[in-house]
Amino acid sequence: RKEVEQDPGPFNVPEGATVAFNCTxxxxxxxxxFWYRQDCRKxxxxxxxxxxxxxxxxxxxxxxxxxxxxxxxxxxDSKLSDSATYLCVVKEVRGGSQGNLIFGxxxxxxxxx
Amino acid sequence: xxxVTQSSRYLVKRTGEKVFLECVQDxxxxxxFWYRQDPGLxxxxxxxxxxxxxxxKGDIPEGYSVSREKKERFSLIxxxxxxxxxSMYLCASHSxxxxxxEQYFGPGTRLTVT
Numbered sequence: 001r002k003e004v005e006q007d008p009g010p011f012n013v014p015e016g017a018t019v020a021f022n023c024t025x026x027x028x029x030x031x032x033x034f035w036y037r038q039d040c041r042k043x044x045x046x047x048x049x050x051x052x053x054x055x056x057x058x059x060x061x062x063x064x065x066x067x068x069x070x071x072x073x074x075x076x077d078s079k080l081s082d083s084a085t086y087l088c089v090v091k092e093v094r095g096g097s098q099g100n101l102i103f104g105x106x107x108x109x110x111x112x113x
Numbered sequence: 114x115x116x117v118t119q120s121s122r123y124l125v126k127r128t129g130e131k132v133f134l135e136c137v138q139d140x141x142x143x144x145x146f147w148y149r150q151d152p153g154l155x156x157x158x159x160x161x162x163x164x165x166x167x168x169x170k171g172d173i174p175e176g177y178s179v180s181r182e183k184k185e186r187f188s189l190i191x192x193x194x195x196x197x198x199x200s201m202y203l204c205a206s207h208s209x210x211x212x213x214x215e216q217y218f219g220p221g222t223r224l225t226v227t
Contacts, residue, residue, distance in 0.1 A: 008153075032214055043203060043218035044156070087156070091214055100146070100171070101216060105155035 006088050006104035014112055017078045021107045023071040023088030032091035032099075033064055035073050038106065039084045047086070078111045085109070116140070117206055117219035125225045132191040134222050136204030144207040145187035146216065147171075147179060149200040156203065162187055194226045
């Protein structure tokens with residue numbers, strides 16, 4: 001069964017803290033990985049793709065470990081506005097550019113003043 | 114900017130009613146999806162469509178059907194609503210082959226079946 005597993009949290013951290021989220025996926029053939037962000041009562045939105053060599057976007061760093069089937073997201077210098085649920089997402093394997101997304105259940109982050 | 118709209122933000126229906134949820138996207142995307150999102154269960158795929166008049170079952174299609182008569186519109190139908198279909202319903206669209214894979218979501222319809 002295809003699965004993406006995340007710690008549901010919540011993670012309650014003070015402003016300025018560094019926080020890390022982890023995620024594991026079950027299909028070793030998966031090729032594409034993402035983090036989505038979902039604000040309370042809003043729709044999910046793509047935060048960043050995750051590349052094999054790791055990638056950074058400002059305060060956000062995503063890493064992939066294919067051998068362990070493990071994805072991580074690091075947020076440095078947390079802001080109040082980072083409070084949201086972070087969804088780990090894996091694209092299932094299918095021919096060509098098609099393939100549906102498999103979503104983890106999300107990790108809730110609450111950044112406090 | 115990609116826009117995905119859904120016909121209602123909130124909907125209350127009675128058990129046994131037929132329910133239509135409409136989704137429209139304005140970016141000429143080929144692929145469209147219907148999900149439901151429940152606390153503790155996350156986002157689960159109900160149905161998807163890779164082209165007009167094409168539909169495929171997702172992970173939880175039971176009790177639902179879909180219609181894709183036009184490229185921009187993807188409808189989710191609950192033939193006979195039941196209380197266990199009370200949920201947040203999210204529509205998404207995507208165009209293959211246009212840069213990094215990204216699904217764009219509508220704002221969601223919170224359906225309550227009483």
